[in-house]
Amino acid sequence: MQWYETIFRLIDMRSFSNLWFWIVLAVMWSTASHWIIGVPFDMVTRARKQGGQAMADLEAATGINTRRVLYVLRVSGSWLTGLSFFLLTSLLALGFFYGIEFAQALFLLLMPMTVVSALTLRAALRYERAPPEGHDLCRMLTFHRMKVQALGMISIFITAMWGMWQNMRLDAF
Template structure:
């Protein structure tokens, strides 16, 4: 017996029935909502509670990350958007036309994350334009985080629904 065949028999390599996929999905969305424009959420709450040096550090870090995101967007944004569209299209075709479950799983993670990327760029543009400080900055960062969390919740729901349908159809075809 071949060792790869043994591995594939012992470990279910289908994405939606694999525990590691669901752990990875949870980590992706947990990280996406924790890092608000590259700033950790605990830093925002600390600056809001204590002010002073923590607030100055937050404003500096937000300013640095806003300039970094916008620089990347302005310098190589079109190339990155083209590559992202190609990748998502390839995953969608492989996943939903050719029924490759791994491509479906990656698409269901990647599509909403591309929305988070667009949201981050839009928020960064607004922060650069308005240069908010103090309570206004906290409000905007927390609003951005809430929207990311809603996108994540909808994404997890859709992925779970699709995964359940895939698992049921696979079990139905192959028998229980």
């Protein structure tokens, strides 16, 4: 028996029945809902409760991260958009038209994250147009986080349903 056959027998390489896939999904959405426009959400709660220096730190961090995100958008946004659409279209075709489970899993991980990226860009552009301060900034970041969390719940639900369907379908044979 070859060494790679031993590894493949030891570790189930099907994506939706693999524990590592579900751990990655949970960590990905936990991270996405914690870092709002590059600002950790604990800064928002601390600024809302304490005010003063904590609020000034939040305003500074949000301004820095917004400028960073918008710089990347303006310098290489069209290239990143084209590459993202190419990758997602390739994964969609490989996964759902050719039935490659790994491509399905990657598509179900990456597609919602592109929506999160679009929401982040939209929030950054809104911040740039009229930078909110104080509790208005906290409200804006909290609302953005709620949108990301709602998208995460929908995405996890769809991924779980598709994964269960795939596992039941493949285990039936």
